[in-house]
C-alpha cells in the first residue's frame with residue numbers, strides 16, 4: 608500500500624488557543640501532521656505541553672481555533688457538534704488513563720454501551736461484547752463490576768469497549784499511567800496488535816518506556832510539535 612492509502616487522519620495548520628479573562632493561552636501552535644493506518648504513533652512531551660489538546664483535535668472532541676482536521680479526506684472540523692459525535696461513536700475508540708468505566712454496570716454492560724448507542728440490538732450487542740472481552744482475555748469476567756477488577760483488567764475492559772465498534776482509529780491518553788509495569792506491558796502489546804490489524808493507534812504519554820512500541824514518535828513541547836522520528840525506514 609502507498610503512503611496515501613494509509614493516511615487516515617490529517618491535521619492541517621491547526622492552532623488551539625484558550626481565552627481565560629484577559630489572557631489567551633496557546634495550547635498548540637500551528638501544526639500539520641498526518642497519521643497512518645497500521646501504525647502506532649506515540650505523542651510524547653512534558654505535562655502541559657499540548658499533547659491532550661492535539662489528541663482531542665484528532666479525536667473530534669474539540670474544534671481547532673484555526674486550521675482543519677481531515678478524516679479519510681473529509682473535512683470533519685467543519686461538521687456540527689452532532690455530526691462530530693457520530694464520527695466519534697462510529698470511527699474512533701477512546702482509551703483513557705482513568706478507564707472511564709461506568710461503576711454500576713458490569714464489564715459486559717460497559718462494553719455493550721457504544722453498540723446500544725449506535726442502535727445495535729441488545730442480543731447482537733451482547734454477542735459482540737462477549738467476543739470483545741474474550742479477545743482481551745476477560746472471558747471469565749463478564750459479570751464483574753469495575754470495583755472487582757484490577758487496574759490492568761479495568762483498562763482491558765476499556766480496550767474491549769473501545770474496540771467493540773471496530774473503529775479504524777484508536778486514541779489513548781496516558782493509557783498505562785495508572786497501571787503497574789506488568790499490566791502496562793499487556794496493554795501496550797494489545798495496542799501494538801491493533802496496529803498490526805491495520806488500525807491507526809495514537810497514544811499520548813510522557814512515559815519514556817513506551818517508546819519501544821512506537822512506529823513513530825512525535826514530541827510536543829510548550830505547544831510546539833517537533834522532532835518527528837520514525838522507528839522504521841518504510842516511509843518511502
Ligand SMILES: Nc1ncnc2c1ncn2[C@@H]1O[C@H](COP(=O)(O)OP(=O)(O)O)[C@@H](O)[C@H]1O
Nearest residue numbers: 625632633634653654655656657658659660661
Ligand atoms: N479547556 C482549557 N481551558 C484553558 N486552558 C487549557 C484547557 N485545556 C488545556 N489548557 C492549557 O493548554 C495547555 C496544554 O494542555 P494539555 O493539552 O492538556 O497538555 P498535556 O496533555 O501535554 O499535559 C496547558 O497550559 C493547559 O493548561
Ligand SMILES: [Mg+2]
Nearest residue numbers: 658659660780
Ligand atoms: Mg494530557
